[in-house]
Amino acid sequence: MTFGQRLQKLDRRWLYLLTALVIGIPFLPGVRVPVPAPVIQPQTRAYYQAIEDLASDPVESKKLVIVAVNYGAGTLAENQSQCEATLKHLMRKKLKFALLTFIDPQGRDLGLRLAERLGPSRGYTYGQNWCSFGFRPFDGVNQILKTMSTDMPGGVVTDAKGAAIESLPVMAGVRSADDVGMVINFASTQSIDVWLQFFSRPDKSALPVLYAPTSIMAPEAYPLLRSGQLKGMLTGLKGAIEYEALLKEPGFATSASASLSWAHFLIIGLVILGNVGMYLEKKRV
Amino acid sequence: MFDFLLNPKIAQALVVWAGAACTLGIYSILYKENKVFRFFEHLFIGLGTGYTIAITWNDILGPRWWKPMITEGKWYFFFALPAGMLFYFVYSKRHAWLSRLIFGVSFGAAAGLAFQGFAAKFFPQLQRLAATRFTDLAESKSSDAYALTPFSAALNNFLGLVILSCVMTYFFFSFQPKDKPAKIVAKMSMSGRWVLMFAFGAIFGSTIMARMSLLIGRMYFLIHDWVVVTLLGGT
Numbered sequence: 079m080t081f082g083q084r085l086q087k088l089d090r091r092w093l094y095l096l097t098a099l100v101i102g103i104p105f106l107p108g109v110r111v112p113v114p115a116p117v118i119q120p121q122t123r124a125y126y127q128a129i130e131d132l133a134s135d136p137v138e139s140k141k142l143v144i145v146a147v148n149y150g151a152g153t154l155a156e157n158q159s160q161c162e163a164t165l166k167h168l169m170r171k172k173l174k175f176a177l178l179t180f181i182d183p184q185g186r187d188l189g190l191r192l193a194e195r196l197g198p199s200r201g202y203t204y205g206q207n208w209c210s211f212g213f214r215p216f217d218g219v220n221q222i223l224k225t226m227s228t229d230m231p232g233g234v235v236t237d238a239k240g241a242a243i244e245s246l247p248v249m250a251g252v253r254s255a256d257d258v259g260m261v262i263n264f265a266s267t268q269s270i271d272v273w274l275q276f277f278s279r280p281d282k283s284a285l286p287v288l289y290a291p292t293s294i295m296a297p298e299a300y301p302l303l304r305s306g307q308l309k310g311m312l313t314g315l316k317g318a319i320e321y322e323a324l325l326k327e328p329g330f331a332t333s334a335s336a337s338l339s340w341a342h343f344l345i346i347g348l349v350i351l352g353n354v355g356m357y358l359e360k361k362r363v
Numbered sequence: 364m365f366d367f368l369l370n371p372k373i374a375q376a377l378v379v380w381a382g383a384a385c386t387l388g389i390y391s392i393l394y395k396e397n398k399v400f401r402f403f404e405h406l407f408i409g410l411g412t413g414y415t416i417a418i419t420w421n422d423i424l425g426p427r428w429w430k431p432m433i434t435e436g437k438w439y440f441f442f443a444l445p446a447g448m449l450f451y452f453v454y455s456k457r458h459a460w461l462s463r464l465i466f467g468v469s470f471g472a473a474a475g476l477a478f479q480g481f482a483a484k485f486f487p488q489l490q491r492l493a494a495t496r497f498t499d500l501a502e503s504k505s506s507d508a509y510a511l512t513p514f515s516a517a518l519n520n521f522l523g524l525v526i527l528s529c530v531m532t533y534f535f536f537s538f539q540p541k542d543k544p545a546k547i548v549a550k551m552s553m554s555g556r557w558v559l560m561f562a563f564g565a566i567f568g569s570t571i572m573a574r575m576s577l578l579i580g581r582m583y584f585l586i587h588d589w590v591v592v593t594l595l596g597g598t
Binding site for chain 1: 393394414415418419421422423426427476479480483484487488490491562565566569570571572573575576577578579580581582583585586587591597
């Protein structure tokens with residue numbers, strides 16, 4: 079069997095094993111794989127800056143930030159690290175926020191648990207500084223967001239713990255989209271459109287919308303950045319790595335950067351090898 | 364009997380062990396098709412469905428429909444039930460017309476919302492493209508993160524228009540490429556196909572990154588949470 083044939087007929091399970099090793103080795107205790115500092119992309123810097131700008135505005139910083147946790151356990155590695163870094167940033171800047179889920183019901187508890195884990199050590203109390211609107215089914219989210227944009231308590235009604243939303247101190251004075259300072263959407267599937275549709279406020283100053291999708295969805299969102307409909311974006315795990323670097327608060331994403339970089343090297347190498355194998359085989363035949 | 368489950372450390376360890384078993388069970392498909400994978404696949408589907416039903420009742424139907432109807436005197440909320448049940452008449456040949464009533468209402472509302480959604484998403488993009496002249500160098504003076512040099516701004520707008528035209532032409536099938544104008548259209552169409560391929564290539568590259576990221580998340584869980592912390596007692 080020639081080298082080209084060997085490459086063409088290589089059992090794909092060897093590739094799976096190789097990928098698992100390349101990704102797993104940097105996580106072994108005591109192993110330190112060198113990776114250069116991440117290059118911060120403009121959309122990540124804009125994402126960071128939008129929150130900084132909101133916090134520095136004396137009027138806007140008093141408004142509510144809606145954090146849409148639209149992901150499930152399937153994309154934890156990408157979306158959870160984005161969400162964790164963002165909540166840390168919001169808490170650092172003392173911005174009040176509300177969680178809302180309308181795509182994957184798992185996002186309701188993932189967001190709630192994350193905020194409950196991060197909150198106490200940062201002086202954040204449920205009901206006082208943050209709350210969760212809970213889960214709303216995507217089939218009805220158009221109607222709910224449309225109502226929320228003009229009548230926030232009427233659209234939300236109760237929080238994730240069953241309390242009337244108006245009874246929460248964090249919601250005091252929040253009557254409509256005018257009382258919302260920013261929307262941040264973490265997404266594993268297409269879900270940004272509804273925010274642009276109902277919270278874009280075309281007759282007033284645009285409400286800043288930030289987007290943190292998985293890497294797959296990011297290319298479709300670039301036109302929204304250029305048009306100004308999105309103020310910033312985190313591109314999957316890579317975006318989370320860059321954002322943690324900007325925050326100077328390393329988390330899971332930073333620890334995964336070596337694995338991500340080496341996995342890309344491996345894939346590129348395998349693509350080249352695969353093409354070499356195909357070329358050699360064509361030449362031989 | 365199950366008091367030991369109240370111990371947070373034991374409960375956490377059980378959760379991690381269950382997570383590790385599920386992860387390895389699902390990844391066993393990479394070796395070959397097997398019954399363990401099928402078991403965990405069904406387990407995930409069942410868990411996901413049950414979880415969704417519970418959350419939908421706890422967050423939507425319970426507080427927003429059942430409770431107001433039963434305890435707050437909003438008896439007229441009852442009519443949501445027969446209206447919703449109309450969907451299920453689609454399974455009856457004799458009474459399928461009843462389902463069309465509710466489907467018609469849903470489609471009408473969805474169509475109106477979709478039109479508004481299209482306008483909200485795409486009109487600002489078209490407006491930005493149309494309102495920026497090639498000679499308008501405002502973008503270069505902008506302080507935003509996407510500020511371009513004057514030459515780049517002009518080139519970017521020009522490319523945007525050309526690519527938009529070519530891609531639109533690719534989906535325009537009414538010409539036969541015989542006469543001269545039609546040949547130009549055919550060339551534009553082919554160019555549109557090429558730029559679409561570039562876009563799909565970029566999306567595929569991002570897809571690889573996403574898939575690797577998901578594997579990284581699971582590998583971190585297996586190595587750190589399961590082996591290092593739970594099995595070896597590390598931190």
